Amino acid sequence: MDIQEFFGQSSGRWFSQRTSHHLAFKQTESGQSQLTIELVPVTDAAVIALCQQYEIDPSLASCGARVSWDGTMAWDEEKHQGSTVLVTVPDAPDSLTGQLLREVGYAEKTPVAGRYVMGDDGSLTLITEYETMYSEERLWFASPNLRLRTSILKRFGGFSMATFCSEIRLGVTKPPEEAATVAASK
Amino acid sequence: MDIQEFFGQSSGRWFSQRTSHHLAFKQTESGQSQLTIELVPVTDAAVIALCQQYEIDPSLASCGARVSWDGTMAWDEEKHQGSTVLVTVPDAPDSLTGQLLREVGYAEKTPVAGRYVMGDDGSLTLITEYETMYSEERLWFASPNLRLRTSILKRFGGFSMATFCSEIRLGVTKPPEEAATVAASK
Numbered sequence: 001m002d003i004q005e006f007f008g009q010s011s012g013r014w015f016s017q018r019t020s021h022h023l024a025f026k027q028t029e030s031g032q033s034q035l036t037i038e039l040v041p042v043t044d045a046a047v048i049a050l051c052q053q054y055e056i057d058p059s060l061a062s063c064g065a066r067v068s069w070d071g072t073m074a075w076d077e078e079k080h081q082g083s084t085v086l087v088t089v090p091d092a093p094d095s096l097t098g099q100l101l102r103e104v105g106y107a108e109k110t111p112v113a114g115r116y117v118m119g120d121d122g123s124l125t126l127i128t129e130y131e132t133m134y135s136e137e138r139l140w141f142a143s144p145n146l147r148l149r150t151s152i153l154k155r156f157g158g159f160s161m162a163t164f165c166s167e168i169r170l171g172v173t174k175p176p177e178e179a180a181t182v183a184a185s186k
Numbered sequence: 187m188d189i190q191e192f193f194g195q196s197s198g199r200w201f202s203q204r205t206s207h208h209l210a211f212k213q214t215e216s217g218q219s220q221l222t223i224e225l226v227p228v229t230d231a232a233v234i235a236l237c238q239q240y241e242i243d244p245s246l247a248s249c250g251a252r253v254s255w256d257g258t259m260a261w262d263e264e265k266h267q268g269s270t271v272l273v274t275v276p277d278a279p280d281s282l283t284g285q286l287l288r289e290v291g292y293a294e295k296t297p298v299a300g301r302y303v304m305g306d307d308g309s310l311t312l313i314t315e316y317e318t319m320y321s322e323e324r325l326w327f328a329s330p331n332l333r334l335r336t337s338i339l340k341r342f343g344g345f346s347m348a349t350f351c352s353e354i355r356l357g358v359t360k361p362p363e364e365a366a367t368v369a370a371s372k
């Protein structure tokens with residue numbers, strides 16, 4: 001699977017169950033959210049603007065996606081809503097590695113591009129290094145309708161958090177009582 | 187990393203945080219346990235007995251380990267204690283794939299050997315197929331003192347559960363308030 005196929009298969013609406021293990025405190029936090037992933041053509045104004053923010057030639061972009069989320073985490077019980085645009089820029093036209101660009105909030109100083117690696121096993125690994133933080137995320141499909149994600153976060157040199165998400169595709173037209181199991185099995 | 191190195195690095199005492207996502211019910215269950223993994227020589231009586239139970243020549247075994255656990259899950263708040271012996275039998279002397287033998291309880295009918303695959307990325311994948319159940323587990327080291335595990339369980343053809351464990355090595359001699367973070371970063 002290449003990055004275009006991975007983005008294509010990710011497109012849609014997902015129900016996401018997320019759990020974070022806070023390693024030093026030995027505590028667990030869980031939450032749920034609905035994710036919407038829409039593919040965006042690489043000629044879209046949002047893709048071009050993001051490339052320009054990172055000072056990258058927009059014609060090198062291979063994929064674009066808008067990711068929106070709407071959910072809650074147990075600890076604060078607040079609604080977490082938002083959306084971002086992601087763009088991939090391969091190291092060479094057919095490379096399995098490259099840069100991942102994300103929209104930067106106003107509070108952040110300079111944009112930090114992540115690195116992505118498509119594995120032989122169809123997994124997508126994303127690595128982002130900030131000044132005091134390092135994040136490594138792995139995403140893979142157990143089936144076309146069940147996507148799994150793990151991430152580990154390092155702060156000041158020590159691992160601080162491990163997170164797991166299981167994401168079930170929504171909108172698969174089956175009777176409600178079967179939908180989740182059936183969707184995940186397809 | 188080969189299977190011997192993976193077993194060697196797994197040896198020790200671990201604090202494990204486990205979370206299961208019940209996919210059809212959209213519910214999460216968490217628990218904690220202490221794991222002890224001791225290497226057992228392949229000439230040990232327990233390894234030989236397990237091979238014989240599976241009708242496999244004990245001289246083909248490459249690794250043996252005794253895994254003990256002591257923990258709780260949130261839903262029943264009961265103590266879960268137990269131990270089992272694991273034995274690996276490679277498909278050929280230097281193969282990265284093979285069979286994983288586990289001790290069988292009295293309630294089970296016939297022993298079912300799992301399959302293991304050591305990946306290029308140092309991960310260990312375990313696959314077990316029963317009559318109505320399929321389990322796929324992936325274990326990897328984020329660092330020598332932080333081991334991660336995911337597993338997915340299929341019942342009657344549909345994915346029913348996704349589980350994540352983060353395991354921090356215990357007994358690293360550092361001040362208590364730093365131990366978890368420091369252990370995980372090493």
